[in-house]
Amino acid sequence: xxxxxxxxxxxxxxxxxxxxxxxxxxxxxxxxxxxxxxxxxxxxxxxxxxxxxxxxxxxxxxxxxxxxxxxxxxxxxxxxxxxxxxxxxxxxxxxxxxxxxxxxxxxxxxxxxxxxxxxxxxxxxxxxxxxxxxxxxxxxxxxxxxxxxxxxxxxxxxxxxxxxxxxxxxxxxxxxxxxxxxxxxxxxxxxxxxxxxxxxxxxxxxxxxx
Numbered sequence: 236x237x238x239x240x241x242x243x244x245x246x247x248x249x250x251x252x253x254x255x256x257x258x259x260x261x262x263x264x265x266x267x268x269x270x271x272x273x274x275x276x277x278x279x280x281x282x283x284x285x286x287x288x289x290x291x292x293x294x295x296x297x298x299x300x301x302x303x304x305x306x307x308x309x310x311x312x313x314x315x316x317x318x319x320x321x322x323x324x325x326x327x328x329x330x331x332x333x334x335x336x337x338x339x340x341x342x343x344x345x346x347x348x349x350x351x352x353x354x355x356x357x358x359x360x361x362x363x364x365x366x367x368x369x370x371x372x373x374x375x376x377x378x379x380x381x382x383x384x385x386x387x388x389x390x391x392x393x394x395x396x397x398x399x400x401x402x403x404x405x406x407x408x409x410x411x412x413x414x415x416x417x418x419x420x421x422x423x424x425x426x427x428x429x430x431x432x433x434x435x436x437x438x439x440x441x442x443x444x445x
Contacts, residue, residue: 238406239341242413243280243292244302246335249327250364251276251303255310256324257372265311272307273300274371279364283339283356287346325424328365328377332388333417336361337409340392341399350396357392358385361416382423383430391416 236244254275258268277293277300284291293299317323339360344353362378362385369376377384395412399405422428 239338239409242334242338242409244299246331246338246361247276247280247299247302248306249331249334250279250368251306252310253324253327253331253365254303254368255307256314256320256327257368257374258307259310259314260320260374261372265308268307268311269304271368271371272310273303275364275368276303276306277364278367279335279339279360279362282363283342283360286359287343287356289346325377326421329387329417329420329424331364332361332384332420333391333413335364336388336391336416337395337412340395340412341405341409344396344399350400353396354389354392357395358388361388361391381427381429381432383419383428384423386430387416387420387423390419 251272254271254273255268257275258271261267263271280292314320336357338357340353340357342360343356344350347353365377368374391412393412394415395408398408398411401408419428
């Protein structure tokens with residue numbers, strides 16, 4: 236297995252675990268676990284491949300679905316061991332985001348050769364699985380939390396893409412990208428890093444703005 240393929244599999248497995256944890260919070264049966272895991276695990280990559288107009292990765296290689304299924308079954312039998320499953324979900328999501336933003340940027344760069352598209356596809360690959368998971372589970376979206384999220388994916392994809400353009404070998408560019416994304420997201424979870432929110436003019440409620 237090549238290192239970049241390992242990033243792909245790792246991102247799939249970690250995001251699948253977050254989907255299965257969401258199913259555990261809803262007290263679903265094992266089929267629900269597998270469905271949530273697969274939906275979350277392949278969601279971001281599916282959107283990426285459809286936009287890039289390339290064969291959808293899990294249709295070409297069904298090993299990705301097997302990874303999701305095995306991960307779901309493992310979580311089904313172990314989720315009860317964790318006291319705060321939502322907190323674990325957020326940290327696993329951070330790990331998946333870090334791996335997948337770099338892999339998405341790498342794949343887009345290979346397909347298009349455009350650094351701008353690479354960064355955008357890295358962000359989409361890393362974030363859409365979690366967005367779809369929260370939508371399906373009826374949970375508050377990770378995007379609506381105050382901490383930095385999308386920015387971490389953009390930073391990781393940007394670091395990888397920049398180092399790639401400088402001519403660094405694949406993993407020498409990929410690992411700093413993974414580290415940058417994870418550290419930013421970890422700091423957001425640990426210390427509440429966030430950007431200043433938009434505020435309406437005094438005396439006006441947000442829902443009153445046309």
